[in-house]
Amino acid sequence: MTKKQYLLTPGPAPIPEKIMKAMAKPIIHHRTPQYKDVVKTVNRDLKKIFKTKNNVLTLTSSGTGAMEASVINALSPGDTAIVVRGGKFGERFAEICSAYGVKVVAVDIEWGARPEPDMVEKVLRETPEAKAVFVQLCETSTATVYAVKDIGDIVKKTGAILITDAISGLGADEFKMDEWNVDIALGGSQKAFMIPPGLSFVALSDKARDLIKKSKLPRYYYDLGRYEKLVEKGDSPWTPAITLVIGLGEALSMIMDEGGIDNFIARHGRDAEFVRKSVVGMGLSLFSGFPSNAVTAVRVPDGIDATVLISALKEKGVTFAPGQAHTKGKILRIAHMGAITRKDLEFALGKLKETLEEL
């Protein structure tokens, strides 16, 4: 027996035994009624997670594939997009836009801060030609949750659409696609969904669909129109990642059994609060001014290198994520999403305290 490993990173996150077993069953063909029923159920349950009446499309790709799909389906070369850059994933949206000839008007904010709605409002007023506003729900690199609802209230009054990368936040942080006026919402499998990486999710509003009709960027694999035509039939344009979709079906049924998405999010809120209180109790400080319920970023004390701390913890079976870019060595990130339990967190935080004392 190998010692239990505590993988507390914001993707991949641990996968429950029940889901692993579902994925390890003999594979079935994707053009069968049996598999199509799984896809239909997955779509039905994903709508509950996204809080939307729109279909949720499942793509075989990393989350970055869904981010790219949102850009190339909605926009045209020469279009202008407003991109909030408050961390690595905001930067990624800007990079994708630039790669496709979309002009980026960046709303640059300090890492760990969130975009204040009036900043977005001001930039939108100054950029009436903007076709889209890109934000994160949770900016994973800084563990910060953005006020997507407030931004939605502003964007809905304009001709622009609101594209929200909810990849790491979905299922952990509150999210209401329709009520918050989000036009394109993105998710990823390896987060609170409790399954391995390899799937991403996209849902489109009517306003997004109207813009898509005018989009002139070339696309084929990520042509969302092809997926939209098939999803209600339980079908997809290309061979899907069958076992991951089967696992997703199991995961969604577990979320529903936990009392549905609201209860699931509430549990994440309690666990996140527990982690925040615990680290503050150790004399540490939070990196983010608006901490997410999916992941907590913690500043390490002066004189301690987070990289050394993370390595020492790994020796003890506890894996935290390091900081990215300029935060590397200065912060560590503790995920509390999906199948990560309060007991796992208690154990990991105990080891963190112990190791900090040792260093």
Place this chain on the structure above:
Amino acid sequence: MTKKQYLLTPGPAPIPEKIMKAMAKPIIHHRTPQYKDVVKTVNRDLKKIFKTKNNVLTLTSSGTGAMEASVINALSPGDTAIVVRGGKFGERFAEICSAYGVKVVAVDIEWGARPEPDMVEKVLRETPEAKAVFVQLCETSTATVYAVKDIGDIVKKTGAILITDAISGLGADEFKMDEWNVDIALGGSQKAFMIPPGLSFVALSDKARDLIKKSKLPRYYYDLGRYEKLVEKGDSPWTPAITLVIGLGEALSMIMDEGGIDNFIARHGRDAEFVRKSVVGMGLSLFSGFPSNAVTAVRVPDGIDATVLISALKEKGVTFAPGQAHTKGKILRIAHMGAITRKDLEFALGKLKETLEEL
């Protein structure tokens, strides 16, 4: 206990217990030495399968994603490409080229035939501006193996590159990327590789790399240059489909244990020959003039609807693939790839014979 199901379709194909178990182990993070070692071993072993000195890049996508990657990395809008269209997957290459503004000069051949090298030579002579020639190794829709070696001999003398979709053929039909002068070779996970769908593979020659430098099509997720920079370090630009890559590592080690790729292909050749002889012995005829070792397409006798036959066999636990497009109802396709055993084939062919007699 449910009855054993015989899934004899050209993707997904059955997955050995050993591989399912490897994929069901607790997930590990992809930025760890442990996972990076898997990626390095996978690259080393995939080179043996592709018979190439070039790195083999693993993408998180369906095979169609790799097809698209070959187009958007190598070509520019307005470029001309020669595309052999002898079935659904040749047509797909043409569609992808068209979607990206690449002019298609089609070499249209009858379904079940293969492109004769002199046809390709003639079209290349008449189209000196062609930047690429697209062919399949095995055209899955017709179960036909193409003479890629002979086509490579022709293309290498020109400025064009040879792009080969070896997705369904690789591991079953002979393939030698370097010796045959293939410039971009593509593979997919759910075929002879014995793992679920969700991964695709791309290898690039130096000639392809030179063309890629000049390519002006936009790309981000499928920007192969990003993958090339990281693969030798065991890394990838986006979060990979970790469990599928772990399964791939196990599958490649099983192929090596079977005596390596040549023995593996030889076994496929023997099983394919057995299937061909058996169906001909039943009085059926082969659909393809150049049958692949991955899959056999069989014409059903006049007066029998292949769709009815396939449904009746499914009731008995045997799943064959139907024909696609105009061959639907007229042929059935029997896969004999990867983990499909001689015993499975004997059972399935027995049921085929029995059901034909019943109908």
